Amino acid sequence: MRNAFGAYLRKRREELLGDSPEYSIRKVAAKIGVQPSYISKVEREEVAPPSEATIIRWAETLNEDPDVLLALAGKVSADLRDAIVKRPKVFAELIRELKDAPDHALLRVVREVRDGNW
């Protein structure tokens, strides 16, 4: 059940714990709304990553980007999934077109206000 997700969460929580006792397993579990033993199992990668909702709460607790944590867990957020399912051709083309572009070329997708005929 190895995945980068658990190791990342553990490393991040331990870094924060160095600065504040608010990041002990017990306190983080209380904030997320799960048992402390579950935190340990996820961090040790003994269980599969949790649900999307739990990952989002985990991200909020550790001040992490939820999309990054979802990606580490091999998931895509529901809103992105919905957007792709709604217009699969457009987004499939867009993602394939941009997948190998360097980060500096992907800083922002800009939507221009379209000027028409007037």
Place this chain on the structure above:
Amino acid sequence: MIELQNDSLVFSFPEVHPSATLKLHFQRTLRIPDDDSTYPLPPGLGQFPLRHVDDFGGQVPAQWIEHGGVMFPMYQSEAMWICFDSEYDDDREVSYPFAVKIATGKVSAVSGETWKNGVNRDPQDYVVVPEQPWLDGYCVEKGVIRQFVAMPLGAGYTAEEQVTGKAEHGGLQILAYPMKRSVYEELFPKVSERVYQRNMGLSEELSCCAEVPAGMGLAPGGRMKQEIYEDSYRLSDWDLKNSSRCFVHITNSMVWRSITGENPPTTPPTSSEYANAGLPWFEWYDDKNNALPGADPLTGMKSVATIGKEKGDVPLPENASVNPGNVVTLRKDLKPGQVREWTETADRP
């Protein structure tokens, strides 16, 4: 390139200069009484929501899709003003200058002439930003405008119908030209270079200041004290090779929800409710710039109340005269993009 960001239109010209960015938005406000009095500037009550017309292709007239651009909701007889903000360049301690044409129904709010591309000086048909922080209406006299008031297109009230005799376009049309980069860098040297030039004997003044069913239009409402400034630069200082333009459609707030699924802003308070509550009105002058005279086609327009009277109609409910007792004079050096609202830094007369 024009983007929509947080209900503002952002015109950017990175190909001209990194600081060549102009933002503008539309502010909700009180409708001042349409009587014989001339009122101070009313407050800003928040931004109108702006949306791409392309996102509502099935709900807006086909002509709007052909025009492209954006749209926002106004109630009939509601007023509006435009807030301009160009990017502040820290290196030069100045905001990047723009020439901005503003038309309603393709009639210039500054010159009263029908839409022409380019900027024209005789008569001037554009405002200069950042010198002009706001525009509340049509330039009808030197130092006096008639407030922008939303009216249905086709009822005979709009500036477009009064000037052209037709009800074709409605909405607002905006065209922005940045200053040429070479002119900008010459007129506004970097601070370090400016200090050097001062030491060389150049005066600071010289170096800084050398010269549908849902369709609505805008109509001239009450009189307001506001100067529209003469361009102090040369016409050739504007970069006419680089421009961006946007058609801004106005939809009736009553149908905004059926088009977009969003609630429109609430109706603003009346002028008398606002004045009776002792809330502030505003005055702002810039004695470094000259005000334009009223434009003939605009001076000849009749106000909404006058036309209503002639038609036996009451187009402006709650049009009683008011006495704006609390008038705040804003400092000359406004913050970039400053909206008219009471602040600790405002001077009371």
